[in-house]
Amino acid sequence: MAFTLATWNINSVRLREGLVCKLLQEEAPDVLCLQECKSPVEKIPTEAFRDLGYTHMVARGQKGYNGVAILSKLPITEVGAHDFADLGHARHVAAQLENGVTIHNFYVPAGGDVPDRAVNEKFGQKLDYLTQMRDHFHAESPKKAILVGDLNIAPREDDVWSHKQLLKIVSHTPIEVEHLSAAMDAGDWVDVTRQDIPEGLLYSWWSYRARDWDAADKGRRLDHVWATSDIAAAAHSSRVLRAARGWEQPSDHAPVFASFDL
DNA sequence: ATGTCACGCTCCGCGTGA
Numbered sequence: 001m002a003f004t005l006a007t008w009n010i011n012s013v014r015l016r017e018g019l020v021c022k023l024l025q026e027e028a029p030d031v032l033c034l035q036e037c038k039s040p041v042e043k044i045p046t047e048a049f050r051d052l053g054y055t056h057m058v059a060r061g062q063k064g065y066n067g068v069a070i071l072s073k074l075p076i077t078e079v080g081a082h083d084f085a086d087l088g089h090a091r092h093v094a095a096q097l098e099n100g101v102t103i104h105n106f107y108v109p110a111g112g113d114v115p116d117r118a119v120n121e122k123f124g125q126k127l128d129y130l131t132q133m134r135d136h137f138h139a140e141s142p143k144k145a146i147l148v149g150d151l152n153i154a155p156r157e158d159d160v161w162s163h164k165q166l167l168k169i170v171s172h173t174p175i176e177v178e179h180l181s182a183a184m185d186a187g188d189w190v191d192v193t194r195q196d197i198p199e200g201l202l203y204s205w206w207s208y209r210a211r212d213w214d215a216a217d218k219g220r221r222l223d224h225v226w227a228t229s230d231i232a233a234a235a236h237s238s239r240v241l242r243a244a245r246g247w248e249q250p251s252d253h254a255p256v257f258a259s260f261d262l
Numbered sequence: 263a264t265g266t267c268a269c270g271c272t273c274c275g276c277g278t279g280a
Contacts, residue, residue: 011280012268036280038269064269065279110280113264122279152280208266208280252267252280 001099002261003030003074004237007148007223008244009107009205009253013037013069017045019247020071023255024052027241030073031097032255035107035150037067044069060090068105068149070095076103084132085109085125099262101231102142106133106149115173123170126152130179137187146260147189147226150253153180156194158201159221171220189226192258196238204240205253214246225258234260 006029010016013034024032032054037044041061049057049071058078059069066089070076076095079102083089091107109129112122155177157163166172184191193202203219210216227235237259245254 015268036268112279209264211265249267 002259003097004257004259005029005031005033005103005146005148005225006241006255006257007033007035007105007150007225008255009035009150009223009251011036011038011251011253013044013067014039016249016251017048019244019250021048021052022247023241023244024049024054024071027255027257029257031076031103032071033103033105033148034069034071035067035105037061037069038064039067041067041069058093058095060093062090066090066107068093068107070103070105072097074098082132082136084136085129087125087129091129100144101260101262102145104145104147104149106147106151108149108151108153110152111170111176113170115168115170115175126170127175127179130176130183134179134183134186137183137189140187142187142189142228143230145187145228146192146231147187148224148256150222151180151224152222153177154203154220154222155180156221158199159203161201161203161218161220166220171222184226188229190229190232192225192227192232192235193221193238193256195232196236196258202240203242203254204256206245208252223253223256225256227258227260231260231262234262236261
């Protein structure tokens with residue numbers, strides 16, 4: 001069975017219902033994982049998505065912040081949600097396809113501005129969240145699984161516009177990269193995007209604050225697609241839909257795609 | 263380094279989070 005999957009931090013699914021529909025119509029992934037829905041589950045505009053063939057959804061939501069949803073043309077069943085670091089936030093949901101593949105959709109905490117847990121509680125929460133992800137995957141040993149989402153970390157030097165200038169900026173500090181790598185190793189996860197696109201600068205997020213995000217191109221690769229090593233070789237055709245960052249009233253993130261032949 | 267967004271709440275701006 002072959003399928004295509006996309007992950008997109010939408011920064012309000014209600015405000016950008018039209019952009020979600022545009023993506024579904026023009027790109028037609030079988031599965032779309034959304035983060036930062038900023039909506040209770042019952043207020044997600046599912047009808048428009050259903051009309052486009054996305055008749056299945058699993059989601060976790062809360063008012064105003066966070067929130068994750070998996071929209072699918074293929075039948076899915078929910079297989080749980082975790083509240084790592086006990087934040088009381090809707091940052092993860094998991095679904096299973098009929099072929100037995102599990103899809104984890106994550107929105108890892110951003111971590112605040114100061115990369116020091118002694119003075120910034122949010123940074124500590126981000127590190128703790130990643131540590132609990134690591135411990136969970138160490139205990140679970142996931143198989144036939146895909147993990148996507150806004151992980152709020154750009155791990156590689158070529159995942160940011162300036163490695164040197166971002167070393168002390170939250171999202172690219174060595175301690176965050178270490179924590180992310182530990183979670184990755186614990187679940188035997190493979191970075192599918194970088195398996196497909198091993199070389200060169202690659203971003204999925206550009207700040208709203210830039211005068212001209214496209215010209216400045218000061219991006220970061222915060223959005224990821226991983227797969228467990230047993231299915232990673234089935235992945236192909238990874239890409240970032242950079243054009244979506246230029247759509248009208250856009251999200252500050254662009255969708256990231258991968259396809260699997262299983 | 264603090265430029266832009268989106269949210270909820272209480273009002274029609276402000277604080278918070280990113």
